[in-house]
Amino acid sequence: MCGIVGGVAERSITNILIEGLKRLEYRGYDSAGVALVDQCQILRERRVGKVANLEQAVNESNIQGSLGIAHTRWATHGKPTENNAHPHISDTVAVVHNGIIENYQELKDDLEALGYVFTSQTDTEVVAHLIHDALKSTPDLLKAVTQIVPQLKGAYALGIVHTDHPNELIAVREGSPLVIGVGIGENFISSDQLALLPVTNRFIYLEEGDIVRLTRESIEIFVDDQLIDRPVKELDATVSNASKGEYKHYMLKEIYEQPEAIQQTISQALNGNALRDDFLQHAEVDFKNIQQVQIIACGTSYHAGMIAKYWFEQLIDLPCQVEIASEFRYRSPVIVGNTLYVCISQSGETADTLAALRDTQKRAKAKSLNITTMTICNVATSSMVRETNHHLLTLAGPEIGVASTKAFTTQLAALMLLILKIGQIKQTMPVEKIAEITAELWHIPKVILDTLQNDKEILRLSDLFKEKQHCLFLGRGTQFPIALEGALKLKEISYIHAEGYAAGELKHGPLALVDHDMPVVILAPQDDMLDKLKSNMEEVQARGGELFVFADENSGIKNKDRQHVVNVPTISSLLAPIVYSIPVQLLSYHVAVLRGTDVDQPRNLAKSVTVE
Numbered sequence: 001m002c003g004i005v006g007g008v009a010e011r012s013i014t015n016i017l018i019e020g021l022k023r024l025e026y027r028g029y030d031s032a033g034v035a036l037v038d039q040c041q042i043l044r045e046r047r048v049g050k051v052a053n054l055e056q057a058v059n060e061s062n063i064q065g066s067l068g069i070a071h072t073r074w075a076t077h078g079k080p081t082e083n084n085a086h087p088h089i090s091d092t093v094a095v096v097h098n099g100i101i102e103n104y105q106e107l108k109d110d111l112e113a114l115g116y117v118f119t120s121q122t123d124t125e126v127v128a129h130l131i132h133d134a135l136k137s138t139p140d141l142l143k144a145v146t147q148i149v150p151q152l153k154g155a156y157a158l159g160i161v162h163t164d165h166p167n168e169l170i171a172v173r174e175g176s177p178l179v180i181g182v183g184i185g186e187n188f189i190s191s192d193q194l195a196l197l198p199v200t201n202r203f204i205y206l207e208e209g210d211i212v213r214l215t216r217e218s219i220e221i222f223v224d225d226q227l228i229d230r231p232v233k234e235l236d237a238t239v240s241n242a243s244k245g246e247y248k249h250y251m252l253k254e255i256y257e258q259p260e261a262i263q264q265t266i267s268q269a270l271n272g273n274a275l276r277d278d279f280l281q282h283a284e285v286d287f288k289n290i291q292q293v294q295i296i297a298c299g300t301s302y303h304a305g306m307i308a309k310y311w312f313e314q315l316i317d318l319p320c321q322v323e324i325a326s327e328f329r330y331r332s333p334v335i336v337g338n339t340l341y342v343c344i345s346q347s348g349e350t351a352d353t354l355a356a357l358r359d360t361q362k363r364a365k366a367k368s369l370n371i372t373t374m375t376i377c378n379v380a381t382s383s384m385v386r387e388t389n390h391h392l393l394t395l396a397g398p399e400i401g402v403a404s405t406k407a408f409t410t411q412l413a414a415l416m417l418l419i420l421k422i423g424q425i426k427q428t429m430p431v432e433k434i435a436e437i438t439a440e441l442w443h444i445p446k447v448i449l450d451t452l453q454n455d456k457e458i459l460r461l462s463d464l465f466k467e468k469q470h471c472l473f474l475g476r477g478t479q480f481p482i483a484l485e486g487a488l489k490l491k492e493i494s495y496i497h498a499e500g501y502a503a504g505e506l507k508h509g510p511l512a513l514v515d516h517d518m519p520v521v522i523l524a525p526q527d528d529m530l531d532k533l534k535s536n537m538e539e540v541q542a543r544g545g546e547l548f549v550f551a552d553e554n555s556g557i558k559n560k561d562r563q564h565v566v567n568v569p570t571i572s573s574l575l576a577p578i579v580y581s582i583p584v585q586l587l588s589y590h591v592a593v594l595r596g597t598d599v600d601q602p603r604n605l606a607k608s609v610t611v612e
């Protein structure tokens with residue numbers, strides 16, 4: 001997964017940039033590059049593969065400069081080649097970019113009409129040319145960048161340098177992380193503070209929409225052209241890769257990391273709006289033969305599996321069962337040949353899931369049945385990865401908070417990628433449908449980002465939960481597992497008793513619980529069942545219940561007495577469960593903080609459940 005490092009100093013920063021890239025290697029990447037400005041020239045080296053390859057090239061060419069940008073790339077648009085590696089140059093301008101420019105094709109067409117020649121297949125190159133073009137009407141680099149940013153759709157962090165501005169580094173944050181490292185007579189940027197720890201422990205955490213001009217002596221941050229102040233935070237020298245950074249808790253940090261985490265997870269499988277040829281290539285023969293799917297998981301991962309069941313059956317007509325591992329392993333399940341057994345686990349070490357996997361393999365062997373096993377998890381070196389035929393990693397980065405957040409939403413993204421792959425191989429999903437869903441997947445990080453804008457509103461509503469003893473979550477279709485997940489989150493970190501129900505089950509029991517005191521949380525995306533869900537809301541209100549509704553902005557559901565509505569950006573009903581995970585996570589988080597619990601390490605719970 002890609003990373004940015006950049007700096008402006010008195011001394012040469014070549015080695016600082018290379019060291020910074022090495023410290024970002026844990027994120028995963030396919031190529032790396034660096035550009036330095038020296039005597040009105042851009043000196044650039046790029047290499048496919050490891051940062052060590054780049055380092056060797058830089059040592060050989062001995063490029064030096066006191067202003068520069070560097071990058072590790074995980075290709076999203078265009079193959080991992082040297083030409084596609086960043087930085088990208090337009091004559092006098094060099095750019096590094098994390099993220100995706102969704103409208104790059106139309107920008108590219110316009111720029112080509114103006115005579116710009118593209119040397120890469122990336123979406124990023126348009127940014128370099130756009131800035132170059134804007135500089136024809138102003139000599140001010142910051143102004144040129146500010147002028148072109150509104151044209152860019154998508155999620156991005158940018159680092160920009162220019163040959164005629166040897167003491168100026170411009171940075172932009174919109175949907176991909178970026179932090180400023182504050183030095184003495186020198187300043188830096190990076191997508192992760194970890195990269196800059198050798199040069200500083202003082203950081204400014206940028207916010208969405210920030211545009212920054214760094215010089216050796218100054219840091220100016222602009223929002224809507226207005227200069228603003230952001231605090232400088234000092235980090236403990238012992239800070240590690242898994243630091244909380246600017247956040248009060250790991251859980252909150254991890255909630256906010258979801259746009260990036262999902263982008264990384266889908267980037268490994270997608271090239272533009274198609275699946276990469278090498279994505280799960282070795283599984284193709286096995287996938288061709290499978291007749292059904294059995295998902296085995298625990299806790300939050302089980303909820304991800306429940307959603308995947310809807311997707312498998314609806315999208316590619318493949319029967320899918322989901323079961324809690326601790327039940328599956330002890331109930332003598334019938335193992336059926338030509339079945340794909342999918343284990344889902346954040347750590348890849350969850351004891352019950354691992355035991356269920358081993359048991360399944362033993363039973364299949366005893367009966368000489370041909371089955372395929374697969375792991376979806378966040379740890380490449382885990383036991384499950386080693387012991388299954390195939391695996392698909394969620395590239396969420398370390399998840400420290402016990403309550404799973406980014407591991408869950410990246411599991412959902414990974415499961416959708418798996419379904420696309422199986423649909424492609426078994427020819428049960430048309431190419432156009434694959435393209436439609438991949439386009440939607442690329443859009444998800446931005447929608448999550450917009451959904452996170454509701455944080456303050458959810459904090460305000462959380463106050464109404466803090467004295468409660470019980471809570472009900474309701475949803476239909478793929479929102480039913482989100483209701484279960486919301487209830488699980490709330491109970492595990494706030495210790496409020498919570499239940500998740502399929503809204504259609506309301507009359508079959510839980511309606512008896514509804515009274516003045518019990519909040520009822522409703523998940524209401526724009527889908528075929530919205531009207532039925534609205535009837536369920538009426539049933540709750542008629543019994544004096546108080547509703548907290550996370551609703552599609554076009555659902556027509558409005559605030560009224562004892563009905564509090566948080567608008568969620570419109571998203572296809574297919575991918576809505578990924579997006580609706582965000583408000584339930586934020587709600588649980590804020591309620592727990594207000595109740596003063598140990599959010600990251602709730603009582604009695606552990607992160608990686610390696611015991612039964």
Ligand code: HGA
Pocket residue numbers: 001002073074075076077078084097098099100101122123124264267
């Ligand atoms: N879209 C750019 C940057 C890739 C990225 O952010 N990867 O995680 C590219 O494909 O070069």
